Structure formats: C-alpha cells, structure tokens
Amino acid sequence: MTDRHLRILFTSAGRRVELTRCFRRAAESLGMRAQVHACDFVPELSAACMDADTAFAVPRCTDPTYVDHLLGYCAREGIDLLVPTIDTELEALAGAQALFAELGTRVHISDPETVAVVRDKQRTIEVLAAAGVPVPRTAPIEEVRAAPHEWRWPAFVKPVGGSASRGIGVLEGPQDIAATYPEPMLVQELLRGPEYTVNMYLDAEGRMLSAIPHRRLSVRGGEVEKGVTTRDARFTAIAEGVAAALPGARGVLCFQLIDDPQRGPCVFEINARFGGGYPLADHAGGRYAESLLASWAGLPECATQDWREDVTMVRYDAAVFRG
Template sequence: MMDLTLLVSSAGRRVALIECFRRSAKANDINLKVLACDREPALSAACKAADRAFVVPGCTHPAFIETMLEIVSDFGVKLVVPTIDPELAPLAEAVPRFAELGARVHVSPPSVIEIVRDKLRTVEVLGRAGVPVPITVSLNAARNCSGPKLWPMLLKPVAGSASRGIRIIRSQSELPDEPEEPMVLQQLLKGPEFTVNMFVDQEGTLRSAIAHRRLRVRAGEVEKGRTEREPLFRMLAEQVCVALPEARGVMCFQLILDETAGPCVFEVNARFGGGYPLAQYAGADYAGWLLREVAGLPSIAHDNWRDGALMLRYDAAFFEG
C-alpha cells in the first residue's frame, strides 16, 4: 500500500470532498493521510473530519503561500487541493515552489485562472472558441451604450462566486453608480440549469464529462441534483477544452438551457465544484484518478458514468465539549 498525504485548502464545510478522497484512496490501495487548513479550523467541519488541521491566513494575505509551503514541507504533502476561487491565483503562481518540495497543486496555470476568474473574459474566450455564451457587457459599457438593452439583466461581480452580490437590474436607471467592486451585466437566462464536471489529464486530454441538472440550489451550490447523459454536454465540454487548452485536472462549468437562446455557458470553475460528490457516486471517480496521477499509477479514467444518479444533500454536524 502506497502512502500519500493530501492537504485540502480553505477546507470549510467540504467534508464530503474529504470523504470522496478517502474512499478513492482505499479503492486504489493508497494509504491516505488528510490534512486540512482554514482561517478558523476550530470552526471548520472539514478540519474536524481531517486527520490534522492547521490555521492559515486568508488567501489574500502575504503569508498565505509561505504558511502553506511550511505545512507541505513539514508533513511531506504530495497533493494540495484548493476549494475556493480566490485562492486559485496565488496558488497557481506558486506552483514551482510547491514542486520543489515534491508537491503537486491541483490548479491550472495562471493563464487559465486569469480567464475563469473574470466573468467578462470568460465569455469572450469561450465565445471565440464557439461555445454558446450569454450576452455579457461591462458596467461601464452598459452605462455608455445608447442602443437597445436586453432588460432585465443580471448584475454580477466580475470575480464573484457562490452567487455573491448578484441581483436583477430591470433598466439602465437601476445601474449602480459606484459599486464596491468591478461588475458585469449578463443576459437573464430562463430554463433548467446544469453543471458539467470535467476531468482533463496531464496531457490535456478530456477523459470524462459528467453533467447533472441542478434541481435545487442553496448559496450558489447544488443541494439536489441528478446526472443526465446528453451528447450536447459532452460537446460543450470539448469546446471548453479548446477554449482553455492549458486547463488541467478537475474543473466544471455551468450552463442554462434558455427557452429562446438555447444552451448558454456562463461560468467556469477551475477546481472541484461543490456538487462533485454526485459525480463520484455516479462512477466518475475524479478524486481517485487525480490520486493515481500523483502516485504515478496508470490512468484508469473513463466516461462510463451512470445516468439518472440522484443526490439529496443535507446538513450534518460535529459536536465537542
């Protein structure tokens, strides 16, 4: 049995993700030790679920990377898995420093992160590659353009996540004068929403694309979902890979099948998505395939996942004291 140490960053509530890695490790004959870190590990459920937890500064703090490197060095970490969007950029920039310590950071190159962390650039890059995307304009462009608008539209932070700061704007007069951060306006789509999880191997080959319908969503994360096998979703995943040829590992994108515009991809997350446990349950063992890559084992990645797998998430708790 091979030993491997994993560090889950900004662990928060990602207990299910840790459990996925543990099941995958056992199935692949890997003795996995799980470390987790967070700004407040004493208040993090995932840190309670880990074998050991650590305090780290927020990902925008100058000491964030240094603290992560120290944990990696002290405990022989071989794989670092980020879980939130804001930490992707600093970790991507620091990949060579982690590699010097023998650790792989599960993150795409900075060129990819710069695109997916900017909603306007995301739709521009995807659109040039033929991916269907919603009409998206900057806040300044919306203010200055005198032509017809597609009102109502969604106002979103350029680098937002987890549905933070999103609201409907029904006319040009409702546009904010001085928002706290850069914003974009995006076509208000109506129809069923889907997430497509993707696994791209180290050579840049798309090995799997598994879609689930987002039946219920809470705080931007799927709460109830069902896998659906539809050729359209695989085709869109292939187009996303063409648009982002340097992307690697696990990522996901979201789309809505709009009643009039058809499919529109509006967001790409270059990390494990919150609904990933459904993909693993359905047979797309991305956690296991990632562990095998890090361990130097032959790839067994495939696209033979189960259609119609259902996930109904619920809250659980850790108690102490």
C-alpha cells in the same frame, strides 16, 4: 497498487467533508491510505477541518503570507498533494506551483494563464466565444449604462471576479444600475431555463476524459443542494469546446450553463477546481478523485464516461462534534 500513506492537504476546507471522503475512498480503491490534512482561517469552526486527521489555521487566502504558510506546512509534514477548494486562492497557488513541486508537493491546479482567464468573468466569456462555445451576451456595466437601449431587459448583473453567488442580481431595467459599485461589474443577458453544472476531467495532456452534467434542482450559497445526473450530447460537445478553449486546463474543472428555450445551452461560469457538487459526479462513477491520485502515483488516469445517469443527490445538514 501501493500500501503507502498519501498525505493530502485540502485548503480553505470549510464544509467540504464529502469531498475529503471522496478522496479517502479513492485512495482505498488504489490500495493507498489517505491521511487528510485540512486548513482554514478558523479550523475549529470548519466541519472539514474537524473531520480531518489533522488541521491547522492559516491567514485568509488574500493575505500576502498565505502561500508561505502553506509552503512551510507542506515542507514540515511532507504533503504529497494539495487540493484547493475556493476560487479566490487559485491565482496565488497557480503562481507558486514550482515552489510546491520543489518540496515534493503536487498542487491540483491548472496553468496560471487558465486560472487568470476563469477568474475574470469578462475574459472567460471572450475566450469561450472565440472558441465557438455558446455564451450569453456580456459587457462591463459602464458600457451598458452608456447604451441601455441596446439591451433587452431584465438583465443579470454580477462581479467580474465574484464567487459563491456574491453580488449577483437581476436588473429590471437601466434605472436599477447603481451609480457606483464596490468592485468591477458585468451585465449579461438574462437566460431562462434549467441550470446545469458539468463536472469535467482533463488528463495531464489536456485531453478531456470525462464530462458529467447534473441538473441543479436546488442551490444554496452558490452550491448545488439537490441535483440529478443527466446525459446530453450537447453538453458533452460544449465540454469539449471548453477544454479546447483552455489549453492549460488540467485535472478537475466544472462549468455552469443554462439551457435557454430560445438560445439553447449557454455557458456563463467556469470554476477551475473541484466544485461543491463534485460528490454527485463521484457517486455516479466518474472516478475523478481516483484518477487524480492514480496520476500522482504514476498509474493510468481512470476518469471515465462510463457513469450512471439519473443519480440523485439530496444534501442535508450534519453535525461534527468535538469536546
């Protein structure tokens, strides 16, 4: 245990107030005090930035100066841990881990090779399938356009590098395939059945310490709005397969699957970061944030399979005021 201050920076903080509070509670349980820093493109319009101890503006994460801004801030403020929250910043941060480490800042992120795989949904499917993880049939939209008779319709369409449900849709038939798209697109077989997110924690050696599935009862903007934790041995086995397929994965990841009545559970998405529904896993007793902080402090990682089933989360809109 230690009574030191731990400076944590949450990037692209947006509405992730509950995530930052999970870390505050985790720090307290370890005898630390978390000082929460947050940044966003317009921090005065970010609830998490307004709720943080200190906040600042950064360019968009696609800006080539984004990482330099973060490096400068971490150097000035002595940031101990940086926690990314959106997919589109992961590749740049993964590639700069060594630069942050020179400043004494640990970035919570998997290896660049793993991030590159999960940011490309075609490669994700290929890597998982090669490891024996059940996945839906997937192909570039150009291949489907060339041989539509080989597919069962309707089918699902989504961007190769999409995030937060951007650009997704259902194609009722080949006639719905557009002549052109603004970005590379994939077609997947349309799975039916209940949808789940599985939050998982991998230790510093890549071993899976915990996997906590929750059924997504309601989703808004790509994030779970209502969910309930569920134990299912099939999902735990799939999580082990995902970990084995991504040997460079570390810390917290989450993946989505649909339990199709004919195909069984199939994984269709991986996020190499804290997912929007992580607070449910935290409340159920997974201790992922605490495990990450313990690892930073040189203590044993404590993410656990001793979590509670049938824990329900129902989100609502709250307000943060200033001025």
